[in-house]
Amino acid sequence: MTSLTIKDNLNQVIAQCAQVSIAAGRKPEDVQLIVVSKTFDAEVILPTLQDGHRVFGENKVQEAKAKWPALKEQFNDVELHLIGPLQSNKTAEAVALFDVIHTVDREKIAKTLAKEMKAQDKYPALLVQVNTGLEPQKSGLEPHEVVAFVKMCREKYNLDIKGLMCIPPADENPGPHFALLKKIAQQLEMPILSIGMSSDYRIAIELGATHVRVGSAIFGSRLIK
């Protein structure tokens, strides 16, 4: 895809987000578009930065570490979101590189994050991933585990969990999954709801998304996952 098309796609998604927000009685500035740049090289991402976009999502720590430090030197106000699973041996690098981590999903990660954040005196915002579809191949807590897990993170590790993230099953209506996640977030008085991807970000905004994660609608389809 040419850079012109990528810019057009980005502007279209931004316009859609604003339009759907307004139609749903929400303020466009209350919905943050995360441009998901996983698998795409710096030169493909660059036009979106030159166009003024600053908020990006990556799903692998190593890949992000290979491309973002150089880009951040040129665009120092970039906000980077980790949206893929985190291994505890990558926690230090993740804390150093990311501003928001969407995928806290077990005590070992919570414990390692708490330790690393203190050691680096750097405090990315943390979200808990929920496997609303109970899919064995997906990470995330089961919905019924979330309240106790978040309380444990808060009380035992002093972690300020700011919200929840989910990826509904690909072949299901995402609406009920988003609604369930919102209900749990409200119960825990959390401000952030990270829901919605290329195929369903409009529904997600209607159902209360504060962050949508959009990749292929902007960059085209990925050759690898």
Ligand SMILES: *Cc1c(COP(=O)(O)O)cnc(C)c1O
């Ligand atoms: C890849 C990915 C996205 C973006 O998916 P698209 O369908 O390309 O918009 C969103 N969220 C997560 C967690 C992802 O891994």
